[in-house]
Every structure is written in structure tokens, then in C-alpha cells.
Amino acid sequence: MPTFFGSSGRETSSVKHFEIRLEQSNLILRGTEDEASGVALKGTVVLCLSEPLRIQGIRLRLTGEKRLGWSQSGGSGSNQVKQEDIFYRKTWDFLGNGRNSETLPAGNYEYPFSEILSGALPESVEGMPDSWIVYRLKGTIQRGILQQNPVAKKHLRVIRTLDAAALEIRHAMSVQNIWPEKVDYSLSTPTKAVIFGTNVQVDLRLVPLLKGLKFGRVTTELNEKQEFTINSRHPRRCRQNNRVVFRDEYRLPEDAETEDIEGQEGYQFSRSIPVPPTLVKCLQSVDAQGIRIKHNITFNIQMHNPDGHISELHATLPIFIFLSPNMPLDDQHNLVNQGSHPMDAAAAMEDLTPPQYGEHHFDQLYSDIDPSGFVTPAGGLSGMSTPLASRSRNVSTENLASSDNLASNDFTTLQSRLNTLDAAGTNAIIRERQPHRSQLSSSGDANGSYLDVHWWDNSGTSTPQNSLPRTGYFGHPRTNSNAQSPGDSDPVSRRVSVEDSVSSGPATPPQHIEYSAEILSKVPSYTTALQSQTRTPVNSGLPTYQSATQEALPSPPQQFGQAHVNGRNRDA
Numbered sequence: 191m192p193t194f195f196g197s198s199g200r201e202t203s204s205v206k207h208f209e210i211r212l213e214q215s216n217l218i219l220r221g222t223e224d225e226a227s228g229v230a231l232k233g234t235v236v237l238c239l240s241e242p243l244r245i246q247g248i249r250l251r252l253t254g255e256k257r258l259g260w261s262q263s264g265g266s267g268s269n270q271v272k273q274e275d276i277f278y279r280k281t282w283d284f285l286g287n288g289r290n291s292e293t294l295p296a297g298n299y300e301y302p303f304s305e306i307l308s309g310a311l312p313e314s315v316e317g318m319p320d321s322w323i324v325y326r327l328k329g330t331i332q333r334g335i336l337q338q339n340p341v342a343k344k345h346l347r348v349i350r351t352l353d354a355a356a357l358e359i360r361h362a363m364s365v366q367n368i369w370p371e372k373v374d375y376s377l378s379t380p381t382k383a384v385i386f387g388t389n390v391q392v393d394l395r396l397v398p399l400l401k402g403l404k405f406g407r408v409t410t411e412l413n414e415k416q417e418f419t420i421n422s423r424h425p426r427r428c429r430q431n432n433r434v435v436f437r438d439e440y441r442l443p444e445d446a447e448t449e450d451i452e453g454q455e456g457y458q459f460s461r462s463i464p465v466p467p468t469l470v471k472c473l474q475s476v477d478a479q480g481i482r483i484k485h486n487i488t489f490n491i492q493m494h495n496p497d498g499h500i501s502e503l504h505a506t507l508p509i510f511i512f513l514s515p516n517m518p519l520d521d522q523h524n525l526v527n528q529g530s531h532p533m534d535a536a537a538a539m540e541d542l543t544p545p546q547y548g549e550h551h552f553d554q555l556y557s558d559i560d561p562s563g564f565v566t567p568a569g570g571l572s573g574m575s576t577p578l579a580s581r582s583r584n585v586s587t588e589n590l591a592s593s594d595n596l597a598s599n600d601f602t603t604l605q606s607r608l609n610t611l612d613a614a615g616t617n618a619i620i621r622e623r624q625p626h627r628s629q630l631s632s633s634g635d636a637n638g639s640y641l642d643v644h645w646w647d648n649s650g651t652s653t654p655q656n657s658l659p660r661t662g663y664f665g666h667p668r669t670n671s672n673a674q675s676p677g678d679s680d681p682v683s684r685r686v687s688v689e690d691s692v693s694s695g696p697a698t699p700p701q702h703i704e705y706s707a708e709i710l711s712k713v714p715s716y717t718t719a720l721q722s723q724t725r726t727p728v729n730s731g732l733p734t735y736q737s738a739t740q741e742a743l744p745s746p747p748q749q750f751g752q753a754h755v756n757g758r759n760r761d762a
Contacts, residue, residue, distance in 0.1 A: 204296070207238035210250070210329050210344035217346065218515045219309050221353040226309030235284065235301040235329050235342070244293045246332040247286030250303060252325065252346070254278030254311065256479045258418050259320035260429045271427060272320070273420045277312070277479065280305055291334060312478035313350035317469030317523050321418055323479055345521060349513045350476075358383035358510050365505050373398055374454070377489055377505050384485075385514045386474055387467035387525045392487060392507075397456030405442050405457065406492030406500070412436040412463050414472060417482040435472045435485075436463055463487065465511060469523035475510045485509050709734045 212233040219226040235250055259272030284301040286292060315323040327344040352359055364378030374397040384390050392410055416431040438461055448455040466472045473483045491503040513519070518526050712735035714722070722739065 204239055204241035204243050205237070205331065205340045206240050207236060208329065208331065208340050208342045209236045210234075210327050210342050211236055212327075212344060212346065215344075215346060216515070216518055217307065217348050219311070219313065219348065219350045221309070221350075221356075223310040223312075225353065226350065228306045228309050230304060231307055231346070232304045233302070233327075233344075235303065237299040237301075237331070239294060239296045239299070241296050242293050243296075243331075244291050244333070245286065246289065246291050246334050248284040248301065248329070248331055250282040250284070250301075250327065250329045252278070252280040252305070252327050254323070254325050256312075256323050257321055258420055258480055260418060260431075261320075262429075271420070271429075273480075275479075278325070286332070307348070311348060313474075313476060314347045315473065315476055315478065315481050315483070316347075317473055318416075321481060323481065347519065349515065351515055352383055352510075352512050356383065363507050363509065365507060367505075368399070369503065370399075372400055372501065373403065373493060373503065374456070375491070375503065375505070377507060379487070379507060379509065382508070383510045383512060384465060385517065386472070386511050387465055387514075387517055390463040390465065390487065390509065392461045392463060393458075394460070394489075395451060395456060395458050396491070397451055397454045400495065402496035404494045406494055407490075408440045408442070408461075408492075409490040410438045410440070410461050410463060411488045411490075412465070412472075413486055413488060415484045415486075416473075417484075419480040419482075421480065435466065438463060467525040469519070472511070474513050485511050714739060 210233060212231075214232075217229045217231060219229060221227075231252075235248065237248070254277050256275045256277055257272065259270065261268050262271050282301075282303045284303075285294070312323055314325060315321070325346040325348055327346055329342040329344075331340045333339050359381055361382065362378055362380055363382040364376060366376040366378075368374045376393075376395040378393045380391060390412070394408070396405060398405075412435040414433050414435050416429075416433075418429040420427045440459075440461060442457060442459075446457060449458055451458060475485055476483045485508070487507045487509060489503070489505040489507075493501045493503065495501060520526050710732060714735060718739055722733075722737075
């Protein structure tokens, strides 16, 4: 809403609404001043007039302001030390030039504005009564001399947060040492970085090295150290303030049992230190424009010696408190909708950073997920499935629903699927449209050592398998011929590639070949394979164990390169 300083009269009352609207009131800078990229500031100045208004212009100004101050006592009393400065300015003029007047008709007006703010800008520091770094937007309707200027103000907060790859987020902070003949101790936090408004988990491990040593009160404190520095023409002046943000006291129970810690008897326990969800009680860690805020966790552990005197162990862990972009603040510097209990730091960190590999060793595997409810052809076993018919370029006729059993090595199911395997990769609809069905007859021994394949061409002539071009193991023809007769069609393979299936379309004759899983599982030895026939027609299917071992050694091939067999050079 507009703010009118001493405004009155009919002309001023014609301004019904004057407001600055921002797309984002919290601008996020990720990384340090040297690393962060610029951020876009976008918004609109909204003006509503019920009556015509004579103005000289409409101006919007963005300022970054710094103030350092404290009370300093002297010989004659206390005096106030302060320094104020405007380190950033930006102005937008929407109407007029501030000199000539013009009449603005009644109605609604919107004036958009935008600016790229540098990533090196200092972040906002708010919550202290005498020192701060703030950004303010001020819109003014310039009326002229002796006229009241309607004013609209808007607060802007610049938040500098850590990058997801920052070392403060990835690495734990710990202090480990040994007090000779007293105690072996370890104090740690999961990460150095702590999100503002969350709980800090502190892990303690205490191993007594003196017989009869007992632990007393364990005190843990979250401390904040404030440093202010004024650099001016006068001598440099500094100020330091320290405050305890939170204090926790804990005593080990009388009946606390020791634990086995790396072969030694000791105590392990954890404490939770909450970070207050308001900047009035705790600031973020910052170093900008002469304001430096640091945080640490201090430990004080009392130890009762057998002779009766008390020893104390002191230790300090530095931490870095930063504002999360996922946990916004209101105008009173409080976290929005956080409730009475601060959020756990680990849970808040998961929303800020990507998952770490080391924390997901025991996650559920994809193969263990229940496939019910998922649109997959093979119950979630993607490695053994064929795409759905509606999503495949060449529709398959395989029984996809039965492939679930293949995961358990069901031999009967595998044999059944091999018997119904369609080598051409076409469905039953294509077979019905084909006028001439392929004819396959098995010949040879009783085990089906080879197949004699016949098909019908478009002229109705039967082409036997023997007339097909004979190829070797790697598909080399016997004779070099560039011409192809009508009967010399491409040899039939066990499976048809996607490219062949798409190019041939429904006119491709489907070839059905019977397979035996028992025969396919037999593999001849290397010596037997060398002595067998090396040029088995591809269209007769895979060679069986009997045919590979009973074939005679062929005559030496001709017009090929050299092959090395058993250490001797032979012309191949």
C-alpha cells in the first residue's frame, strides 16, 4: 500500500493503489562472491487512479544500504559509533522527466522493470538493532514542488547460500585426540555446514584410559561471534560481541554401560543442538561490508579422577550456518511455517543437495520392485522383454507374458518359447495376408541335425534350400559374383533385424524354424570345431552337436588371406 507523508487533499486521494510487486522477494546467490552467477530481479509497479492526476513522473529506486554501529564507553560517558553507506543504486524512470507536468487519466497502470544483480553483491544481514545490510525498493509519484508525493516501499532480501558441491556440505567436522593416561575422545558433526533453523547433531565418543575415571557433566554450547570493522579517515575501529545461542547440559546415567569401541570399553552418545528459527536470536555466518559473523560449538566435559580431583576437557568445532533457499523468511526475520520444533539438519540437507553414492548402498534394486501396476511387457524385467506391440515398429508375436518365468531359468518354458519362435519377426495378421505360406521340412537324422528350407516366390516356383548362396562362418560367399539371380534371395537368419523387418513390411514371407534348447546348449570343443565343416549355410539354422562332430574335414579353401593354426602358416 502507498505511504503518504503528510498527504491530504482531493488529488492525493485519487491514488487508490500504488504498490511494488516482485516475482521473487528473496534473491538467491549460490556460492561465494567469486563463484556466484548473477540473479535477475523482476517486478512491476502497479498504480490505480480513480480520477485524473497531474504528475511530473514515476520513479523507482533500488538501494543497498549498510550501517555499522555500537555504543562505546569512554572517560566522559558512552558515545555512539556508527557508519552509514549506500553501496548500490539503481533507478528506473517510467513517466516524465521530473520537470514537465502531465495529466495521467484515471485507470489502472502497470510498469514492469528488471535488472541483473551481480553475484558479487553482499548478502542481506538483518536481525541486529544497530548494524545491518539491507536492500530497499522505493517507488515515488513525483507531483512537483509543494505537492505531496505518494510513496510505495518494498523490502528485498539477497540470500547467499552454499553451492551443492561445496566442501562444507560434503565433509564432516571432527576433533579427535588422546589425553595421555586420561581419555581418548572424539567429537564430531555430520557436516560443517548447518542450515539455519535446523538441529545440529553432535556425536561424542569417550574412552577412559585411567581405571576408575568417571565422566560428569557434559556441556555443549552453540556460540556466535560478531565482529564489526569501520574503515574511514579516522583510525580503524573494531568491535566484538559474543553470545551463547544455545546451551545443552547432559550427564551420563549412573548405570550407563560401556560399549566396545574398536576393541576398547567406552561411551558413545549424541546430542541435538537446535538453531533458533529467527535472525533475532541467531544470524547466518557471513563476512561482508565490515560485518563478520562466525559460529562454533564448544564442549566442556568434566572427569572425576580416582583421587577425587576434577579434570575438564575443552574442545571447539567450527560450523557454518547458512540460509536455505527452500526455507524462506518473513518480514520479521522468522522462518515461515517451521512450527515449534526445528527441522532435522540431515532432512533439510537432502532437499538442498543431490544424493550421495555412499548413502545408497542398501537401496532397493530395480529387480526387487513389485512390477504390478507398471506398464511393462515382461513384469519389470526389461532386459528380457520386447517393447509393447503398440510401441514397436515391427510387431512381434512372441508370448511376452510368459517371459516372466525366464528369470527363474524354467527349461520347459524356454523350450516352449523356442518352438514357437518366429524367425521373421512378424505376427499372425501378416501370415493371414500372405497367400503362399513357407514350407519347412526336416531332413537328416532323427535329432534334426539340419533343416531343408523351401519357400514360394511370387511366381509360384518353389526354391529349395540347396539353391541358396552358400556362405561361410563369417558370411563370405564361395564365389565372387555381383549379379543376383531371382532365386538367389537373401539367406534366412534366425532373427530378422528391425531394419529388415521395416523395409520388407507385410510382404516378407514368414519363416518358421524349429529349435531345440537341448541341442543349442551343446557346444563342441575347439579341436572338434576346427575339424568340422566351416561353411554351413546360414539358413539351415545353428549346427547341432552331431553335425559338427560328424562332418568331414573340407578341402583347403582358396583365394583368402593367411590363417595361423597351431603355430604354422597356412594359405586360407
